[in-house]
Amino acid sequence: MKRNATPSPRLLASRILAPALLTLSLAAPAYAVAPPAGASRSELAAGKSRFDKLCVSCHGADGAGKETYGPRLQDRPDLGEALIRERIIKGKHGDHAMPPWGTVLKRAEIDQLVAYVKDLKQTAAERTSGPLSPFDLNDPARIETGRKRFAKTCAGYCHGHEGIGGRAPDFKGRTDLSAEVAFATISKGRQGADVMPPWGDAFSEEQIWELVAYLQYLGRQTLD
Template sequence: MKFLIYTVILLTILAVNPLAVSATLPPAYEGRGLYVSYCQLCHGISGKGDGPLAKAMKITPANLTTTVRSRSDAILIKIITGKGRQTITGRDRHNLLSDAMPEWKDIFNESQLMSLIAYLRFLGNTKHDLMGDPKAGLQIYQKYCQVCHGVEGDGDGIMTKLMGIMPMDHTNKNETSRLNNNDLVKSILDGKGRFMPAWRGILSQSDVEALVSYIRLLSH
């Protein structure tokens, strides 16, 4: 009975004002938008340097899934913007990875650079592909998930104190990375434990895939 009451309260909150609180978008989410607009044509969807423009131009962009891992944010900023030289050899940071790498110093501001780097880190570290469109996933997350999992995804939603629960912290990649995409899809569709509701019949398969993709970006 108590759980039923909580469920009714939860659904009432969702129905009345599902987007009551606006989140600060995770850097990797914003960075993905920049990557798609400016980088994907050459570096490819997965960042491996196999984009359609690269093939047309017969160039070999860096494989970002490997090269980014060993470089600091400061070095990546210099490579992306073309500003600055290596301290030891004196070579330009720009074109360090590829002669065809454009200079983006007049395109991206500091916040955008850090968001882009956050997404590059995701490409270099993730074990899981993005199944769907994170942009659609953001809207679904705000409507159905943030009331428990929190506006920022860290598990401090408005319902947690009322119900005495501790939802998964989606910003903790140690928690989310151990689950593959199918595990997350199943948990969302069929529910898990006493308090994670089943969304089958409410969310479609494509909705859930978009939602999983957004969750992946929350931890970067």
């Protein structure tokens, strides 16, 4: 009878390590690994977008709190990243209960929320400055895309060609309109003397930011 050949050391190592590696991969959830430090503006923008949809009703706009059900998140240096992540994933029982989002959100979505809340918890001086847009609002290609969308949906009836001379307030040369206010107004509309319909259901957030990029561009232009 022919004797079996002795397995090579590499084969023996793979037979020993494979079950252990499989056990580790099954035991560790994907969200247990912390995301890389230094969130990008696009990640913060995505986190803000998700926060506005899931968290504002309890924590207030931009985590300002005040008379909301959940605690204030702004200017909270006592909130560590580990606690923020744990609360989002596991929720909280008892007073001011919070639902767990770990089984609803993907790891990347949790990372985005953590990044945004980390930014909120800093002091105003430390917080990321400027609008949390997913791209540079000075990008010529984005401005041009916004211009075309503005010409199709905004210019004819209300705001006029190049944002001037319409029924609604002019945009050209206007310096008091911040990017955040423009985004909120386009998304949610406006009531009162200058009524404007909400476009949040018609346009994606990226498309609205492209409109904002164009409005910011118009604001930098001088009136003839």
